[in-house]
Amino acid sequence: MNTSFTSSHNKSIFASPSFSELELLLTFSQPLFTLRKKTTLIIDGEKFKGLYLVHSGLLKKSQLKKSSENEIITSFFFPGDLIGLDSICEGHYNGSVTSIETSGLSLIKFKKIEDLPITKTSHIQLLKILSKTMRNEHTRLWHTLSQSSDSRLAYFFITMSSKFREQGYSPNSFRLPMSRQDIANYLCMASETVSRIVSRFENEGLLEANGHEYLILNPRGLADIAEKA
Numbered sequence: 001m002n003t004s005f006t007s008s009h010n011k012s013i014f015a016s017p018s019f020s021e022l023e024l025l026l027t028f029s030q031p032l033f034t035l036r037k038k039t040t041l042i043i044d045g046e047k048f049k050g051l052y053l054v055h056s057g058l059l060k061k062s063q064l065k066k067s068s069e070n071e072i073i074t075s076f077f078f079p080g081d082l083i084g085l086d087s088i089c090e091g092h093y094n095g096s097v098t099s100i101e102t103s104g105l106s107l108i109k110f111k112k113i114e115d116l117p118i119t120k121t122s123h124i125q126l127l128k129i130l131s132k133t134m135r136n137e138h139t140r141l142w143h144t145l146s147q148s149s150d151s152r153l154a155y156f157f158i159t160m161s162s163k164f165r166e167q168g169y170s171p172n173s174f175r176l177p178m179s180r181q182d183i184a185n186y187l188c189m190a191s192e193t194v195s196r197i198v199s200r201f202e203n204e205g206l207l208e209a210n211g212h213e214y215l216i217l218n219p220r221g222l223a224d225i226a227e228k229a
Contacts, residue, residue: 025126029053029106035099042083042097048090050109052083057103058177059083060186061095073186076100076178078163082108085133101177147228152187153197154225157207161216172216 032055035041041052044063054077061083062071074095077083083105087093091111140159147155165171176183180198184191201207206222208215216222 025051025108026053026106029108032104032106035059035103035105037099037102039099040096041099041105042093042095044093044096046093048084048087048092048111050107050111051085051088052097052105052107054079054081054083055104055106058100059097059103060100060178060182061097063095071185073182076186079167082129082133085130100182149187149189149193150197150225151228152189153183153194153201154222156183156187157214157216157222158219158226160214161219172219174214175212176214177212 035057041059042061056079059077060073061075061077062073064071077097083097084093160174160176161171164174178186180194181191184194187194198207198209201222202209204218204221206216206218206225208217
């Protein structure tokens with residue numbers, strides 16, 4: 001059975017920028033540094049320093065609900081992702097960013113977009129990355145707000161599969177270091193609902209789950225669920 005289900009169109013939607021696409025921006029990044037697991041990189045409201053490029057690991061961005069102390073997870077950052085794109089105009093970071101696992105990052109330092117000492121070509125490159133990030137977020141929000149729980153979770157697994165493919169790993173067998181609670185929070189679902197749907201997907205032969213390890217058995221079936229309106 002052909003287990004590849006991500007078309008070239010979908011790859012462009014889900015993928016992080018490749019390091020070759022970021023080559024010009026990398027020229028201006030500071031040396032690589034390591035952030036240990038469960039360490040805070042950015043505090044909500046902190047003054048903007050520049051963009052952080054993820055080289056390895058996984059991080060999450062969260063914000064606290066005003067009515068409670070519960071956090072809302074708004075983003076996961078994989079290798080190739082830029083952290084802080086939504087904070088350039090305001091001069092401060094929106095949301096707190098924490099490492100889910102030990103991560104390698106570099107900082108592209110600047111205070112305002114006009115201060116970024118790069119060429120016209122690199123400015124265009126950054127604008128393309130901004131546009132792509134906005135499109136990805138709009139697609140995710142559409143699924144979160146308008147689709148069923150089954151569709152949201154199936155779409156999540158497709159997105160994760162595409163992320164691993166872009167990193168050169170298997171798109172069908174991978175480890176997700178985030179907890180089921182984090183996944184549920186990100187998808188605006190209860191953790192019990194995520195566990196129940198994962199169990200049903202297993203019973204239907206769509207995937208296998210063992211702790212943080214996932215094996216996609218029927219990628220086309222998952223894609224069909226994700227695409228249901």
